[in-house]
Amino acid sequence: MSPRADAARNAELLVAAARELFAEHGTEVALDRIARRAGVGNATLYRHFPTRADLLIAVYEDEVAELCAYGATLASTPEPGEALFSWLESLAVHVVAKGALALTGTEPNTDRRTALFDRWHASIRATADQLFDRARAQGAIREDLAVTDALALISAAATVANGTDDARRLIGLIRHGMESHSSIG
Numbered sequence: 502m503s504p505r506a507d508a509a510r511n512a513e514l515l516v517a518a519a520r521e522l523f524a525e526h527g528t529e530v531a532l533d534r535i536a537r538r539a540g541v542g543n544a545t546l547y548r549h550f551p552t553r554a555d556l557l558i559a560v561y562e563d564e565v566a567e568l569c570a571y572g573a574t575l576a577s578t579p580e581p582g583e584a585l586f587s588w589l590e591s592l593a594v595h596v597v598a599k600g601a602l603a604l605t606g607t608e609p610n611t612d613r614r615t616a617l618f619d620r621w622h623a624s625i626r627a628t629a630d631q632l633f634d635r636a637r638a639q640g641a642i643r644e645d646l647a648v649t650d651a652l653a654l655i656s657a658a659a660t661v662a663n664g665t666d667d668a669r670r671l672i673g674l675i676r677h678g679m680e681s682h683s684s685i686g
Contacts, residue, residue, distance in 0.1 A: 512549045514539040520560050528557060558617060561599065565621045568595050572628035582641025585632040586676050589655050592625065593668040596659035626652070643681045651679060
């Protein structure tokens with residue numbers, strides 16, 4: 502393995518280990534524990550991620566990419582309305598489960614936070630736009646519904662939800678209000 506490939510692999514191992522340990526123990530888990538789980542030394546961890554925030558950002562960035570990839574997969578399914586609501590539920594669960602991770606990873610530097618949030622939100626918005634366009638074309642959602650309104654509702658529900666089950670329940674209520682009258686049984 503070339504040095505660059507080895508370095509890239511180490512970074513991937515560190516992000517995977519951090520994701521696992523953050524899920525198990527929260528974002529304050531000891532960094533040396535992450536290095537051990539990844540099978541690398543502390544120096545390797547700090548060479549790739551000089552600060553905890555850098556590692557948190559890498560983990561969260563992967564999470565946003567996975568969420569958007571899931572949306573892209575759903576965009577080719579035969580039921581656009583179901584695809585949209587499945588993805589919106591995943592978005593809500595993501596916000597419930599990863600909201601603290603996103604905030605923790607971007608708090609130290611306001612300029613950095615703004616740029617990262619803008620990039621992450623642009624990816625999420627592009628995915629939502631694609632799914633909304635398909636659902637609207639099928640008549641599955643109300644014509645007067647703006648994607649920004651729906652995303653704001655999903656975010657608000659996820660923010661106040663008491664866990665992922667509650668978020669799913671709230672998304673079900675929002676779905677009822679978003680569906681077009683012609684698509685409701």
